[in-house]
Amino acid sequence: MIKADNLFFSYTGSPPYVLDGINWEIRNGEYVSVVGENGSGKSTLMRLILKFIKPTSGRIAVQTKRIGYVPQKNDFSNSNFPITVYEALNSYRKLLKIKSKDIITDALEQVGMSDFTDVLMGTLSGGQNQKILIARALLGKPDLLILDEPSTGVDINGQKEIYEFLKKINKENGITVVSVEHNLDAAISNSTLIYHLMCGQGHLCTPRQYVDEFLKNRGEKR
Numbered sequence: 001m002i003k004a005d006n007l008f009f010s011y012t013g014s015p016p017y018v019l020d021g022i023n024w025e026i027r028n029g030e031y032v033s034v035v036g037e038n039g040s041g042k043s044t045l046m047r048l049i050l051k052f053i054k055p056t057s058g059r060i061a062v063q064t065k066r067i068g069y070v071p072q073k074n075d076f077s078n079s080n081f082p083i084t085v086y087e088a089l090n091s092y093r094k095l096l097k098i099k100s101k102d103i104i105t106d107a108l109e110q111v112g113m114s115d116f117t118d119v120l121m122g123t124l125s126g127g128q129n130q131k132i133l134i135a136r137a138l139l140g141k142p143d144l145l146i147l148d149e150p151s152t153g154v155d156i157n158g159q160k161e162i163y164e165f166l167k168k169i170n171k172e173n174g175i176t177v178v179s180v181e182h183n184l185d186a187a188i189s190n191s192t193l194i195y196h197l198m199c200g201q202g203h204l205c206t207p208r209q210y211v212d213e214f215l216k217n218r219g220e221k222r
């Protein structure tokens with residue numbers, strides 16, 4: 001469960017707040033897409049869940065065993081640093097102090113990237129890179145996976161594969177997914193809940209409710 005109670009956050013510690021009194025409760029097993037305009041505070045909310053930063057006031061409680069985080073980019077994308085997919089994942093495995101190396105093979109298999117073990121990280125496409133980031137997050141066997149715009153820079157087919165995979169691990173493995181999304185179609189099609197951030201306030205609804213409100217606000221008939 002992720003529960004926010006009257007959560008305020010400002011980078012300066014005083015008003016104006018980026019997050020201005022957030023209340024939400026997400027049960028384990030949900031697939032939540034967090035949407036909102038640029039600068040509405042989506043990544044800030046993720047940083048609070050990840051405990052990278054602390055609330056200015058209020059509380060955020062995360063009741064899960066292990067959290068996996070998929071950032072938008074990794075340090076090796078678009079770089080000439082000569083590190084292979086395996087080496088990148090293996091360094092992360094060591095960081096997590098996981099003994100078995102089989103976990104790398106398993107994670108690569110899960111995201112359909114087994115053939116890329118010896119490929120240099122810097123030569124991967126956007127979609128392939130994103131899958132490796134997801135594989136990296138899976139090494140720690142998370143029960144909560146947080147993603148920051150997983151489809152950025154990924155072509156249509158790659159996006160389809162990534163979202164299918166996220167839906168699969170959510171449904172079949174019960175992993176709670178919280179994903180910052182600019183891709184509204186993906187948010188509506190894949191998530192069980194949508195959290196819409198606007199002017200520091202948030203609104204949790206089902207994808208159906210989101211579509212209805214979105215169309216209503218644009219004055220369109222259903």
Ligand SMILES: Nc1ncnc2c1ncn2[C@@H]1O[C@H](COP(=O)(O)OP(=O)(O)OP(=O)(O)O)[C@@H](O)[C@H]1O
Pocket residue numbers: 011018036037038039040041042043044045
């Ligand atoms: N480290 C920081 N220091 C100061 N202000 C910041 C910092 N990070 C973000 N902000 C500000 O906080 C606000 C929210 O930023 P945040 O990155 O959370 O928004 P976002 O919804 O994720 O945006 P985007 O969709 O563009 O990624 C913005 O006004 C941003 O300029």
